[in-house]
Amino acid sequence: MAESTALTQFTSLFENKTLSMLERMRLNPTRRLTNRSQGEHLSGKGGTSTEFSDYRNYVPGDDVRYIDWNIFSRLNRPFMKQYQFEEEMHVVVILDASSSMDYEDKFERGKQLAAAFGVMGLLNFEKVSVYACNQHGTRPVRFPPATGRASMKRLFDFLIGLEPGGDEPVELAVEDVLRTHRGRGIAVILSDFESFGDLQRPLNMLFSAGLEIFGVQILAPSEINPEINGDLRLVDSETGQTLDISSAGDLLGLYHEHRLMLEEHLSTLCRQRSGRFLTVNSGDPLEYVLFDLLRRKGWVR
Structure with a gap:
């Protein structure tokens, strides 16, 4: 039975049930001019195209004029017709693949979130691209811009192959x-x-490029609530630099203070550029992050 279940799983990144729920969700940006209830992006030049492209599940609030009633009569389920728009909107996912992400399950959670944001973009006819950045001086590994349900499996395979x-x-x-x-x-x-490094310049560049910033800090459980006992030697996973620690109690208080200061600093940088920021615990259930935390923060609907 376990083998049969594994064979029918669409991707190893998350359960089929999670994927099904994602297909009914939408990203909820604040900056762009769109009419999401109709499934249209408004072109800056005026007008929209009417070229049919794909189907997606009906979401409460959608304009019923875009339901395919022929499919509804056969399946008794509403599906929305989607059209390719004059000005396609992009979802650009930048995944940190540096050595510091190779700790506990941070990178796995990063791949899961990249897949989730990608699914929401693909099925709402956004143009989705993913960049995995690890080695300084080399070009990022890239999933080129794609759109529609047909691109979902390729996106998953790309993410699964990243290290x-x-x-x-x-x-x-x-x-x-x-x-x-x-x-x-x-x-x-x-x-x-x-x-x-200083994030102000790259965030300014994203903002100037017309990209609304969704900053997600992924921390492992032991980074959010570390347990420190006795003398320690800390080693930077990317530079190899070491730091010897003897007063664990004082260090813990200082660590929490600086972690919260960094979180507030990152949040401020994003907000000042009309963006958003949140910190997620890689040990939290994925479903909690996607269907509770992101919804409460207004990132998705």
Whole structure:
């Protein structure tokens, strides 16, 4: 029975039930001019195209004029007709694949979130691309812009094949991505943000490129609530630098203070550029993050 279940699983990134729920969700950006209830993006030049492209599940609030009633009569389920728009909106996912993400299950959670944001974009006819950045001085590994349900399996296979490792800080990764990307929409940054660089310049570049910033800091449970006993030697996973610690109690208090300061700093940087930011615990259930946390924060609906 277990083998049969595994064979029918669409992807190893999450359960079929989770995927089914994702297919009914939408990203909820604040900056762009769209009429989502009709399934249309408004072109900056005026007007929209009417070229049919794909189907998606009906979501309460959708305009019933776009239901395919022929399919409804056969399946007794409503499906929305989708059309290719004059000005396609982009969902650009930037996944930090540096060595610091190779800790506990941070990178696995990053791939799951990249897949989730990708699904929501693909099935709402956004143009989705993914960049995995790990080695400084090399081009990011890229899933080229794609759209529609037919691209979902390729996206999953791309993400499953990624491995963490490298020394590229997230701020340089963003700049590398913008050397090749063109198009307005959303930029989702999935990272632990454990670097010493200045993020103001790359975030300014994203904002100027017409991309609304969705910053997601992914931390492991032991990074959010570490347990420190006795003397320790801390080793930076990307630079190899070491730090000897002897007063664990004082260090814990200082650690929590600095972690919260970093979180507030990152949140402020995103908000100042009309973006959003949140921190997720990689140990939390994926369904909680997707269907509770992101909904409460207004990122999805």
